[in-house]
Amino acid sequence: MTSLTDKTRTLDALFSRTRLLPLLNIERLDDVLPLADALAEGGVNTLEITLRTALGIEAIALLRAERPALTIGAGTVLGAEQYQAVLAAGAQFVVTPGCTDELLQCGLDGPVPLLPGIATASELMVGYRLGYRRFKLFPAHIIGGVGLLKAFSGPFKDARFCPTGGVSQDNLAAYLALSNVMAVGGSWIAPAELIAQQRWGEITALAHAAGQVGSA
Incomplete structure (x- = not known):
């Protein structure tokens, strides 16, 4: 079984290569590859395919089969069955x-990293007690955004976050x-x-612009 420490290292390696994680809600399977x-x-x-639509799991399987060079994660996972x-x-x-x-235990027992969502220090501490040090902050901007993350850096010096919800260019x-x-x-x-509207060129431009900020 892969240890939580090793899974943390996997996440760190992944996000050292890219600091952007687009959340993708798939409404048509034909859109996935383009x-x-x-x-x-x-x-x-690195892409996060959410389970907010009925096609999420099928889209993950398609990308893993057809675009093996990409790193594909699953988002909006709500329970062990979905996990x-x-x-x-x-x-x-x-x-x-x-x-x-239930989900924190799945992350401990499973073979891939889990990035659990938290919104409060108390929720963070539940994961922290089990050894988690990497978290999703959601919905980040509504609950304090940059200010909250600065506050967390004091008591939780070895925790790092992927804020989502209200993040924009x-x-x-x-x-x-x-x-x-x-x-x-x-x-x-x-x-x-x-x-x-299948405006793929504009999506490429948005990704490039976001990446320029991330590498600045």
């Missing part, structure tokens, strides 16, 4: 909007400037309207 290609052309090679389903589809990491005892630099932010996630890199 969307992934558009993002990759813009320099974004096992995304593993079977080939997800290389799992992201949750919140943390439950306008505030991206402020988040990425924080030492305890390893990456940021959001849907602004590939907005639903651009996906629906």
Whole structure:
């Protein structure tokens, strides 16, 4: 069984290569490959496919089969049954909007890293007690954003975060400037309207622009 420490190292290695994590809600399976290609052309090679739509698991399996050079995670995982389903589809990491005892145990027992969602210091401490040191902060901007992350850096010096929820091109630099932010996630890199209209070139441009901030 892969240790939690090793899974933490895996996340650190992943986000040392890219600090952007686009959250993708797939409405049409035909969009999956051109969307992934558009993002990759813009320099974004790590994707989170959410389970907010019925096609999420199928999209993960398709990307793992057809685009093996990309790193594909599963998001909006709400329970153990979904956790096992995304593993079977080939997800290389799992992201949750919140943390439950059930999901934290899945992350301990499973073969891939889990990035549990937290919104408070108390939730963080539940994961922290089990050995988790990497978390998703959600919904980041509503609950304090940059200020909250700065506050967390005091008592939780070895915790690092991927804030999502309200992150945009306008505030991206402020988040990425924080030492305890390893990456940021959001849907602004590939907005639903651009996906629906198959405006792949514009998505590539957005990915490139976000990447320029992330590498500055």
